[in-house]
Amino acid sequence: DIQMTQSPSTLSASVGDRVTITCRASQSISSWLAWYQQKPGKAPKLLIYKASSLESGVPSRFSGSGSGTEFTLTISSLQPDDFATYYCQQYAPVGGLTFGGGTKVEIK
Amino acid sequence: QITLKESGPTLVKPTQTLTLTCTFSGFSLSTSGVGVGWIRQPPGKALEWLALIYWDDDKRYSPSLKSRLTITKDTSKNQVVLTMTNMDPVDTATYYCALLAGAFDIWGQGTMVTVSS
Numbered sequence: 001d002i003q004m005t006q007s008p009s010t011l012s013a014s015v016g017d018r019v020t021i022t023c024r025a026s027q028s029i030s031s032w033l034a035w036y037q038q039k040p041g042k043a044p045k046l047l048i049y050k051a052s053s054l055e056s057g058v059p060s061r062f063s064g065s066g067s068g069t070e071f072t073l074t075i076s077s078l079q080p081d082d083f084a085t086y087y088c089q090q091y092a093p094v095g096g097l098t099f100g101g102g103t104k105v106e107i108k
Numbered sequence: 109q110i111t112l113k114e115s116g117p118t119l120v121k122p123t124q125t126l127t128l129t130c131t132f133s134g135f136s137l138s139t140s141g142v143g144v145g146w147i148r149q150p151p152g153k154a155l156e157w158l159a160l161i162y163w164d165d166d167k168r169y170s171p172s173l174k175s176r177l178t179i180t181k182d183t184s185k186n187q188v189v190l191t192m193t194n195m196d197p198v199d200t201a202t203y204y205c206a207l208l209a210g211a212f213d214i215w216g217q218g219t220m221v222t223v224s225s
Contacts, residue, residue: 001171099154
């Protein structure tokens with residue numbers, strides 16, 4: 001099965017900062033990667049699918065890039081509403097699905 | 109509007125079998141490409157994918173939990189059922205179901221299940 005390694009596990013940043021989160025797959029998953037945002041006590045929310053496609057309604061300050069085994073989620077200018085935990089997830093057509101370990105974005 | 113809602117017991121005893129139902133509306137599980145999955149999250153920990161069923165009854169399971177899981181669908185009732193056998197306290201978690209139309213596009217609110225004697 002495909003393993004997903006996310007880094008960092010915790011990130012301290014200030015409002016207005018540019019933030020980058022990395023996700024690495026143990027084998028190539030082409031562009032079958034999604035990013036989710038989760039706030040305490042809430043279900044995850046889809047931000048990015050197919051590595052770089054922005055889900056409808058998600059602010060344009062969120063962007064995704066990468067293919068194969070290396071992926072990034074970038075928040076261009078961190079807003080107060082963005083302090084949350086972020087997860088990557090692979091959904092390659094063959095086999096099962098896997099989530100990364102999560103990245104908590106905290107206020108610096 | 110697409111919605112999903114999980115239901116089932118909030119407390120189960122060790123060794124018991126857990127049965128969770130996901131009742132959904134706004135889409136059909138007979139539509140090509142559509143799936144419904146189950147994901148869990150222990151308190152303070154990461155998301156863990158459990159199982160997935162597609163419109164054509166193709167089923168996928170987490171390799172680490174495959175022997176304990178069964179996923180089924182009832183298209184006429186708009187429901188997906190997950191059973192997990194031999195429950196243990198480490199299975200205490202919030203269990204989510206979600207619509208898969210690509211990625212997990214829409215999630216239920218989740219249901220907290222505690223395993224304790």
